[in-house]
Each structure stands twice: as structure tokens, then as C-alpha cells.
Amino acid sequence: MFPMVLSLSPAAWSPVTPRTVAASVWAAQLWYSGIRTSTAELGGAPIRYLFGVANTVTVLRSGLFSVVAGLAVAAETPAVVATAGLCYGLGVVLDGVDGTLARWIGRETALGERLDMTVDTVGFVVAPVAAVLWGLLPWWYLSLSAARYVFIGVQRWRHRRERTVYDTPASNLGRYLATIQMVFITVVLLRLVPVATVQRVAPLVLAPSIAVFGRDILAISGWYPPARPESS
DSSP: OHHHHHHOOBOTTOSSOHHHHHHHHHHHHHHHHHHTSOHHHHOSOHHHHHTSHHHHHHHHHHHHHHHHHHHHTBOOOHHHHHHHHHHHHHHHHHTTHHHHHHHHTTOOOHHHHHHHHHHHHHHHHHHHHHHHHTTSSOGGGGHHHHHHHHHHHHHHHHHHTTOOEEOOOSOSHHHHHHHHHHHHHHHHHTTOSOHHHHHHHHHHHHHHHHHHHHHHHHHHTTOSSSOOEEOO
16 A cells, blocks of 8 residues: 555546655654653653553554555545555554554553644644545535534643633533444445445434534533533
């Protein structure tokens, strides 16, 4: 898969090559996770933490999603779209494996947690963008990616303003909906259902996730009861 990205030509509209995009997205994920993790959180052996079994799985997921980003700017062919679907689908399958491994071997770390969250966020951006560019999803489906960043932005804004960041409701609904989104986007990229069907179903799949993001934004702002303060 990686050699394929290295050899592909960019789409006519793209000023950058697939390899440049893939490498940049991969490096950005690792860099961002690193700068968000303090030296104290890394412990006495940061190299061991970085290349432990669980984090290695997360880095692999990061690479798979980076390949999807690179393929999104490649000249569109059935092979390109299918490879993107396979990479994203494999990343979805591996989602949760890294956390399970970390808990199983007793090696849960701040770096691993932040890397996992970063990779999840990137996956929710690059896959829908690729699907939209290839006409498999309507442009407004990108509101899913936007909603995730709005939530993160509001959370950080409140921290910087030294305002209380309240807890989100104690519910697994968001996790279930995220799983549905990942499976749906995988099905779309693999073209397992006709595009016309996808266009009809997309609003029904998107709406609950957008509603939950909206609820959580209100919750961390203290506008959705019950508001329970979270330590800054």
C-alpha cells in the first residue's frame, strides 16, 4: 500500500503529490501527540513507551489513515478508491485493539492516549474528505469532521479562558455512533452499496452524530444539565 502511494501521480487539481500528503499527515500526527505530552508523563523510558506493542498498533493505524489522505489527492481510479477503503477499514478494525493491548499488559500511557485520540480525529477527517472528493458522499457530510473540531475548539477555548469545562453526559451513545460512522464510511469507500443508496441514507446516519456533538458542546459549556465541574 505504501509503495503504491509513493508511485502515484496527483489528481489534475492537486498541487501536491500523494506521497507528500501521506508523509505530512503521518508526521503531523506523531508531532502533535508528542508536543501535547509532557516529559514527566513520558516517564523514564520514552522510547520504550513510544515503541511498545500498543503504541505500535496506534502508529500503524496512523500510517493507514495517512495513506488514505495521500490517495485522496491521487488521480482517481478504481484501485485507488478500493485501496483507500481497505486502509481505512483495517484502521477501523484496529481501533480499540491498541487500548485493549495497553490495558492487558498494564502499559496505559499519556502518550498512547493522546496518540489514539489524534489518530481517531484524523481518521474522521481524511476518510470523509476522500469520499466527498470522489463523489461518494455529499459535501455536507464534512460537517461530521467540522463538529469534532468545534467540540475540541470550545474545550480548549474554555481552558485558556480559565472557565470550567463541565463533564459530558455519562453515556456510551457517542462511542456507538462513532462506530456506526466508521463502518458506514468504510462501506462507502469500498463501494459495497450503490452511490444513490448512500446519498439517501447519509442524512439518517449523519444526523444522530451531529446531534450528540451539539449536546456535548452544550454540556462542556454548562448549558446542558446536569453540569458537573471537571478539574482543569
